[in-house]
Amino acid sequence: MLDFNIQTETANFYDPSDEEVRDIEIEIREDPLTGKTSRILSKPLEISEDPDMSDVDKKGFCPFCPENIDDVGARDTKILSGEKLERNEAVLLANVTPYSEHSLVIKLTEEHYLPLDEFREEHFFDGLKLALAYLKKMDLESDISPALIMNYLKPAGSSVIHPHMQMLVSKSSMDYQRRIIESAERFYKEKDENYWHSLLQKEKDGKRWVGKTGDLNWITAYAPRGFEHVKGITLEHFIEFDDQRLKDLSQGIIEVLKGYNDLDRNTFNFSIFIPPLNGKERFATVIDMITRTNLDRFYRADDFAMPKLMDEPYCNRTPEDLAEKMKSRF
């Protein structure tokens, strides 16, 4: 059994502009796997209806644009002996700012910039296929958990606008991966069941259910780790994905991005949790997708001291409301 724990607090203040006392409710939810808390505010995030995107047009030098990529795109030497992996528009290269022993970038599109509703399924299919090919070449150690991540546009932390993913393969798991692995192992030991299997049974057709793309299940996160947090889950291990499963994942990503566009959002992050090969029965392949504050001329960072230093995420829409809005895309 999963626990969906929630506490609420009510703040209030006197608003002199209309001489009213307002009550504002804050939900504090616990992630059912890790217990990590998250705050859901009832006040919507303020976003401009007409953001100034001139940053995107001021192109400058781009290492991933077709005229530059062969001259400046760094090549992986550890596994690919200085070769690059390519598939249609996608190119896998070494990251010149590495975060782990194997640190790759995967350029996804010919276009330098795409609005969220113009990404195509094949962009992600080809990129994911290259990531998978790299992992298969490297003879992955069984306790390593690789990660695929994407930062799109400056508010999402990307230094390069041109759409690209990153893959990190480190001997040392990142903090989030470690928490997920330890919590899922504990859950399996205590309940004799895969956590995500239990989660999907509980969430299927419920208030946070979004839909399916093939074998991938899409829900909104009970305790969101950012704005518009959507999760794609399959019990299948990424390393065993066939073309159909890569297509299912790519299609889901595209639908979520279109859903974000429907909500007037223009930037996003995702991370794909790829579990270690040992103990596959205890884990799942999980993609977490969130939006960030919109790119705008004077956009504000959403990572203020509470999420950044107090390690407490927040969002401005309930997961149940988000699921309702996302459903139409699935």
Ligand SMILES: [Zn+2]
């Ligand atoms: Zn470019």
